[in-house]
Amino acid sequence: MAVTHQHSCTLCEATCGIVVTTEGDNVVDIRGDEQDPTSQGYICPKATALADLHHDPDRLRRPMLREGSGSGATWREAGWTEAFDLVGERLRGIRAQHGKDALAVYQGNPTAHNPGLMTFGQGFFRSLGTRNLFSATSVDQLPQMLASLLMFGHQALLPVPDIDRTDLFVCIGANPAVSNGSIMTAPNMRGRLKALRARGGRAVLIDPRRTETAGMVDEHLFIRPGTDALLLLSLINVLFSEGLVRVGRLAGNVIGVHALKVAALDYPPERTTGVTGIAPETVVNLARELARTERAVVYGRVGVCTQEFGGIASWLVVAVNVLTDHLDEVGGAMFTTPAIDPIPLAGMGGYGGSFDSYRSRVRGLPEFGGELPVATLAEEIEAPGPGQIRALITSAGNPVLSTPNGTRLDRALDKLDFMVAIDPYLNETTRHADVILPPTGPLERSHYELLLTLVAVRNSAKYSPAVFPRGEDQRHDWEICLELASRVLGPDQKLLRGPGWLSKAALSKLGPEAIFEVGLRAGPYGVRKLIGGLSLGKLKKHPEGVDLGPLEPRLPGRLHTRGKRINLAPSEYLDDLDRLRGRMDSWAPGELVLIGRRQLRSNNSWMHNSERLVKGKPRCTLLVHPADAERNGLIDGELAVLSSRAGSVEVPVEVSDAIMPGVVSLPHGWGHGRPGVRLRVASTHAGVSINDVTDENCVDDLTGTAALSGQRVRVTALEPAAV
Numbered sequence: 001m002a003v004t005h006q007h008s009c010t011l012c013e014a015t016c017g018i019v020v021t022t023e024g025d026n027v028v029d030i031r032g033d034e035q036d037p038t039s040q041g042y043i044c045p046k047a048t049a050l051a052d053l054h055h056d057p058d059r060l061r062r063p064m065l066r067e068g069s070g071s072g073a074t075w076r077e078a079g080w081t082e083a084f085d086l087v088g089e090r091l092r093g094i095r096a097q098h099g100k101d102a103l104a105v106y107q108g109n110p111t112a113h114n115p116g117l118m119t120f121g122q123g124f125f126r127s128l129g130t131r132n133l134f135s136a137t138s139v140d141q142l143p144q145m146l147a148s149l150l151m152f153g154h155q156a157l158l159p160v161p162d163i164d165r166t167d168l169f170v171c172i173g174a175n176p177a178v179s180n181g182s183i184m185t186a187p188n189m190r191g192r193l194k195a196l197r198a199r200g201g202r203a204v205l206i207d208p209r210r211t212e213t214a215g216m217v218d219e220h221l222f223i224r225p226g227t228d229a230l231l232l233l234s235l236i237n238v239l240f241s242e243g244l245v246r247v248g249r250l251a252g253n254v255i256g257v258h259a260l261k262v263a264a265l266d267y268p269p270e271r272t273t274g275v276t277g278i279a280p281e282t283v284v285n286l287a288r289e290l291a292r293t294e295r296a297v298v299y300g301r302v303g304v305c306t307q308e309f310g311g312i313a314s315w316l317v318v319a320v321n322v323l324t325d326h327l328d329e330v331g332g333a334m335f336t337t338p339a340i341d342p343i344p345l346a347g348m349g350g351y352g353g354s355f356d357s358y359r360s361r362v363r364g365l366p367e368f369g370g371e372l373p374v375a376t377l378a379e380e381i382e383a384p385g386p387g388q389i390r391a392l393i394t395s396a397g398n399p400v401l402s403t404p405n406g407t408r409l410d411r412a413l414d415k416l417d418f419m420v421a422i423d424p425y426l427n428e429t430t431r432h433a434d435v436i437l438p439p440t441g442p443l444e445r446s447h448y449e450l451l452l453t454l455v456a457v458r459n460s461a462k463y464s465p466a467v468f469p470r471g472e473d474q475r476h477d478w479e480i481c482l483e484l485a486s487r488v489l490g491p492d493q494k495l496l497r498g499p500g501w502l503s504k505a506a507l508s509k510l511g512p513e514a515i516f517e518v519g520l521r522a523g524p525y526g527v528r529k530l531i532g533g534l535s536l537g538k539l540k541k542h543p544e545g546v547d548l549g550p551l552e553p554r555l556p557g558r559l560h561t562r563g564k565r566i567n568l569a570p571s572e573y574l575d576d577l578d579r580l581r582g583r584m585d586s587w588a589p590g591e592l593v594l595i596g597r598r599q600l601r602s603n604n605s606w607m608h609n610s611e612r613l614v615k616g617k618p619r620c621t622l623l624v625h626p627a628d629a630e631r632n633g634l635i636d637g638e639l640a641v642l643s644s645r646a647g648s649v650e651v652p653v654e655v656s657d658a659i660m661p662g663v664v665s666l667p668h669g670w671g672h673g674r675p676g677v678r679l680r681v682a683s684t685h686a687g688v689s690i691n692d693v694t695d696e697n698c699v700d701d702l703t704g705t706a707a708l709s710g711q712r713v714r715v716t717a718l719e720p721a722a723v
């Protein structure tokens with residue numbers, strides 16, 4: 001008998017509502033849930049692949065133990081007790097012998113979509129007390145979080161474009177038509193962009209590639225990768241020089257305006273145009289338009305963050321919004337009011353963030369949010385001495401494919417004394433593990449969107465029970481983390497963060513639901529509303545989700561800075577401007593630089609084992625502008641060698657004027673051709689990994705974020721093999 005379940009797609013940040021139809025153990029249909037208040041029936045092609053993920057014969061369902069090493073390694077299934085015993089004994093022993101920092105953790109991007117990992121996982125990993133915590137944050141949004149910490153006092157207080165009410169959307173280094181928003185949960189961005197233009201608004205895209213989003217906007221400007229900070233400084237220069245600065249309601253809370261004005265003096269559009277590739281008059285017009293449009297917003301995303309000057313550029317995105325009176329205003333960059341709200345906890349002794357409170361052992365890269373930049377992970381494993389990483393826990397991550405110089409990390413992982421992966425697949429990273437502990441899949445666990453409601457374009461709350469019950473012999477990731485905490489730290493160890501005041505037995509029984517319940521009742525729509533306040537019980541009666549209304553002005557109340565001030569000119573950024581100026585002055589025409597690209601049917605490294613998502617023309621191609629192709633003797637469809645200091649790959653060339661001259665683009669997440677993985681579909685559509693070319697030494701010196709965009713590369717035609 002067919003049964004329907006309202007749920008959420010947790011494959012990306014958009015978190016679209018879905019209706020899953022099942023018959024027995026089978027998923028027979030997945031479609032968009034028209035009742036979901038945020039997605040209103042929209043889904044992208046990836047949602048239906050949740051069924052493939054659920055039924056995937058390659059998905060691990062029992063713990064796996066590796067026997068032997070190298071090419072002679074074999075795997076055998078084991079029971080949970082045997083696997084936990086082994087992991088507990090090895091991690092405990094290494095920690096006792098070599099100290100806390102000998103254990104490292106890498107958490108991948110799917111953590112953000114998994115409330116069990118966001119609560120119990122964080123609790124366990126941080127309780128280990130190691131400095132060697134790493135995550136996908138440092139190959140992604142770290143600079144945006146740093147700007148929030150330095151300017152608003154909380155690393156998670158992230159401004160979100162009020163896309164449904166803005167009249168001017170200036171989008172830099174993002175492809176929301178494909179991503180459906182990032183740090184901007186916005187399902188159906190194509191529909192939202194159409195609506196913006198239909199109401200007379202304008203959308204402008206600034207990107208080195210004419211992306212899918214470019215087809216949805218009024219104007220697309222090519223910009224040279226890594227130069228967004230220069231463009232933004234020029235915009236600020238024009239705002240000041242033409243007397244267009246208007247801070248508005250928050251003027252009494254904003255400091256540093258003069259210092260920012262002085263900082264921008266050196267960057268008139270005429271000076272930066274040669275490097276950015278954007279004409280001075282275009283910059284002037286854009287500054288005027290931003291200043292004169294009542295509802296406008298500048299939004300920068302991954303291309304702005306993952307580059308040599310991601311820190312400065314992310315700061316300046318916020319600064320432009322403040323200077324044009326578009327911060328915390330309707331149609332501008334606004335803040336959410338999530339039903340479970342962690343932000344006020346920072347004012348009650350909770351955690352609001354940290355930066356540079358310590359540095360990495362080998363290269364001295366700064367800590368952020370209690371984590372070190374992942375660009376330094378391989379050398380921290382390789383370099384002997386106190387604090388050397390000897391054991392690694394990976395959770396929902398594949399850093400061999402997703403972090404810079406994956407080839408080096410691939411080799412370094414073999415040098416570990418022990419590795420355990422909490423992961424449902426035997427992939428390019430987990431093949432190095434001694435033990436793989438596979439958690440339940442997305443349809444086998446309940447869901448409440450804890451994190452992404454912090455960055456959604458509309459306030460809402462939704463709880464979804466699991467579509468399929470957890471099998472007797474399966475474990476949720478939060479259960480795995482709880483058990484590991486007990487094994488490694490001792491059964492009486494309290495988890496430092498999250499649900500730290502309850503015993504392991506109580507936590508096992510309550511699960512994440514207890515946290516949702518407490519969070520909802522304590523939140524802004526909970527007990528304070530007395531009658532009809534939000535609770536888990538209420539959400540269970542509304543499986544489609546509850547709409548909590550549009551974003552509302554939240555400042556200055558929500559600020560966590562001293563005196564509730566927003567500093568427009570933090571010294572960390574001002575001190576880094578010399579480095580930017582040096583780069584501008586040393587820029588040389590003729591450099592060929594690399595950028596990544598996101599694709600609609602792909603999500604980082606982890607959706608390539610679904611036949612329906614990878615079929616068709618090979619998509620892992622190197623986009624090359626016709627002029628660069630001609631200069632380098634490259635032919636459309638033929639193989640080229642893409643290389644850097646870090647390494648090289650052979651990849652088919654796609655000649656296209658959708659990429660600007662001097663830039664080549666390779667999508668990220670591919671490269672499934674390594675031996676020993678168990679991904680039958682992905683292996684036959686392997687592609688190559690961009691991170692076999694990206695250099696781990698190229699980072700934003702300020703933040704330690706990997707500078708994945710804008711690295712200098714060489715491209716040559718592949719010489720036919722000598723016979």
Ligand code: SF4
Nearest residue numbers: 009012015016044047
């Ligand atoms: S955009 Fe696609 S992958 Fe993302 S949540 Fe929606 S349906 Fe899922």
